[in-house]
Amino acid sequence: xxxxxxxxxPDCPANARQRKQLEAAxxxxxxxxxxxxxxxxxxxxxxxxxxxxxxWLNKLHPxxxxxxxxxxxQTPEKALAHMIADPTLIRxxxxxxxxxxxxxxxxxxxxxxxxLRPKAxxxxxxxxxxxxxxxxxxxxxxxxS
Numbered sequence: 001x002x003x004x005x006x007x008x009x010p011d012c013p014a015n016a017r018q019r020k021q022l023e024a025a026x027x028x029x030x031x032x033x034x035x036x037x038x039x040x041x042x043x044x045x046x047x048x049x050x051x052x053x054x055x056w057l058n059k060l061h062p063x064x065x066x067x068x069x070x071x072x073x074q075t076p077e078k079a080l081a082h083m084i085a086d087p088t089l090i091r092x093x094x095x096x097x098x099x100x101x102x103x104x105x106x107x108x109x110x111x112x113x114x115x116l117r118p119k120a121x122x123x124x125x126x127x128x129x130x131x132x133x134x135x136x137x138x139x140x141x142x143x144x145s
Contacts, residue, residue: 001026
């Protein structure tokens with residue numbers, strides 16, 4: 001499967017669940033503490049690509065919830081400065097794999113990107129069907145004449 005550099009908070013229950021999902025899908029993880037990284041604008045910015053700036057910040061952070069920091073009022077430079085000063089403002093996890101860098105954990109998007117379904121034992125039903133063989137009761141394949 002895929003090797004993923006996974007930046008999260010060690011004490012975050014959501015990050016723990018996300019790591020388990022990725023590992024169950026057969027991926028290997030290099031887990032790093034998001035809050036211990038020496039972030040700069042150059043190292044952090046690539047994770048956000050062309051996504052809207054108002055989606056970059058952790059919406060559950062107290063400063064965001066109380067509107068001390070308004071995600072809708074941020075420029076890329078301001079948002080990066082806030083996140084570098086306080087990495088708990090970064091919407092997590094940050095992930096790097098297959099030459100791409102992403103933030104947040106949308107299961108549908110992660111599944112499309114690297115796969116998120118649990119690793120099956122042996123070939124899947126779809127793989128068997130693609131090979132033209134079925135050993136579990138389906139009879140949709142035409143018989144050879």
